[in-house]
Amino acid sequence: xxxxxxxxxxxxxxxxxxxxxxxxxxxxxxxxxxxxxxxxxxxxxxxxxxxxxxxxxxxxxxxxxxxxxxxxxxxxxxxxxxxxxxxxxxxxxxxxxxxxxxxxxxxxxxxxxxxxxxxxxxxxxxxxxxxx
Amino acid sequence: xxxxxxxxxxxxxxxxxxxxxxxxxxxxxxxxxxxxxxxxxxxxxxxxxxxxxxxxxxxxxxxxxxxxxxxxxxxxxxxxxxxxxxxxxxxxxxxxxxxxxxxxxxxxxxxxxxxxxxxxxxxxxxxxxxxxxxxxxxxxxxxxxxxxxxxxxxxxxxxxxxxxxxxxxxxxxxxxxxxxxxxxxxxxxxxxxxxxxxxxxxxxxxxxxxxxxxxxxxxxxxxxxxxxxxxxxxxxxxxxxxxxxxxxxxxxxxxxxxxxxxxxxxxxxxxxxxxxxxxxxxxxxxxxxxxxxxxxxxxxxxxxxxxxxxxxxxxxxxxxxxxxxxxxxxxxxxxxxxxxxxxxxxxxxxxx
Ligand SMILES: [Zn+2]
Numbered sequence: 001x002x003x004x005x006x007x008x009x010x011x012x013x014x015x016x017x018x019x020x021x022x023x024x025x026x027x028x029x030x031x032x033x034x035x036x037x038x039x040x041x042x043x044x045x046x047x048x049x050x051x052x053x054x055x056x057x058x059x060x061x062x063x064x065x066x067x068x069x070x071x072x073x074x075x076x077x078x079x080x081x082x083x084x085x086x087x088x089x090x091x092x093x094x095x096x097x098x099x100x101x102x103x104x105x106x107x108x109x110x111x112x113x114x115x116x117x118x119x120x121x122x123x124x125x126x127x128x129x130x131x132x
Numbered sequence: 133x134x135x136x137x138x139x140x141x142x143x144x145x146x147x148x149x150x151x152x153x154x155x156x157x158x159x160x161x162x163x164x165x166x167x168x169x170x171x172x173x174x175x176x177x178x179x180x181x182x183x184x185x186x187x188x189x190x191x192x193x194x195x196x197x198x199x200x201x202x203x204x205x206x207x208x209x210x211x212x213x214x215x216x217x218x219x220x221x222x223x224x225x226x227x228x229x230x231x232x233x234x235x236x237x238x239x240x241x242x243x244x245x246x247x248x249x250x251x252x253x254x255x256x257x258x259x260x261x262x263x264x265x266x267x268x269x270x271x272x273x274x275x276x277x278x279x280x281x282x283x284x285x286x287x288x289x290x291x292x293x294x295x296x297x298x299x300x301x302x303x304x305x306x307x308x309x310x311x312x313x314x315x316x317x318x319x320x321x322x323x324x325x326x327x328x329x330x331x332x333x334x335x336x337x338x339x340x341x342x343x344x345x346x347x348x349x350x351x352x353x354x355x356x357x358x359x360x361x362x363x364x365x366x367x368x369x370x371x372x373x374x375x376x377x378x379x380x381x382x383x384x385x386x387x388x389x390x391x392x393x394x395x396x397x398x399x400x401x402x403x404x405x406x407x408x409x410x411x412x413x414x415x416x417x418x419x420x421x422x423x424x425x426x427x428x429x430x431x432x433x434x435x436x437x438x439x440x441x442x443x444x445x446x447x448x449x450x451x452x453x454x455x456x457x458x459x460x461x462x463x464x465x466x467x468x469x470x471x472x473x474x475x476x477x478x479x480x481x482x483x484x
Pocket of ligand 1: 021022023024025035036037038039042
């Protein structure tokens, strides 16, 4: 993946900075420039909004056949987490035993390596979820 | 102006390996190796952890415990000998991840195992001179010993972050002194995966000489004696050296107990004294006096005289994990998993 694309998204990826619609107050992550509910009315009214980083597991699946970047970590858990602010985020669950992961489990975000571009390339960091 | 610690946070990866498991692979008696070093287990970073993720987790913990706006942090220094990049700073990524950037300075420090305490000293100077309001000093490592080397039994991972300032300080740093010489006890040349060490040379003329010299200098300038301190923490490359050096200096076992973490987590290098100090602050009461001496090969020692203030009662300790919680949060792994996590085996993709 392009270094520049990752770099532009670092602030939101590191610190879970999404956007909040000034009209309907819905929170979005990743950030959006237009609210899909309010459309034109939201233009110019989308404000940066930092998520607290806590939520609960809505659903999850255990990945056994991993892409090469994740080879070291398989089997691992990918979950959809409903954040306290209502927005849903997909991410990896770490530092938990596979048997302990359950729907409704409380989690919080932490920064981990998400990928790299080979031994000589840039390392990408981003959020993952750990048990609270 | 009083300058000192405003808040602190720490992080230790949850994986552990025991010396028996390492010895089994190399046909050596791991148990007696562990006994000789007084290391019962060591921490191992997960495959997605490095000095940057450890530093960020520790720094975020320190900010959760106090009310400081990260935008008021004027400097971030990260001391480590395992920065993920040879060129590209750890500190700028940490700064972005705690939302302290961009109007601040940052740099990575290296001085074997005392790079974290060197970072503390720099922040003290910048805060004390009024150049910055707050400084963040971090000591963290994910150190590796070559497979089969004695260092493989001790080299581990962890780190702690200290937010330094002059307002609402929970611990005042009364004084810091150092002792530095050119001593080739331990080194790693650029591009080498693992460090080399001078065998027996690492003990007396290196660790013991520098720690003792810095400690005695500090006791002299402060006109104190070991009995004036409630807690003491010394660099701990294994579980035995800090016990011996503290005895030589006149400290007793009760004084060093809280800060001695190597027996359960191994040698966290630049994280060692910072984590030991964090462990002491976790339990310290107002008025407690702390003596801390770091050591870095190459070689030098930084010594600190610290007094805990009443403000420690207002710190939100529970907002981040304590050292006791981090030490007890553990999952034991076998050597095969360890080798995989530490990248000691090359993946097919990497070979192609
Ligand atoms: Zn809207």
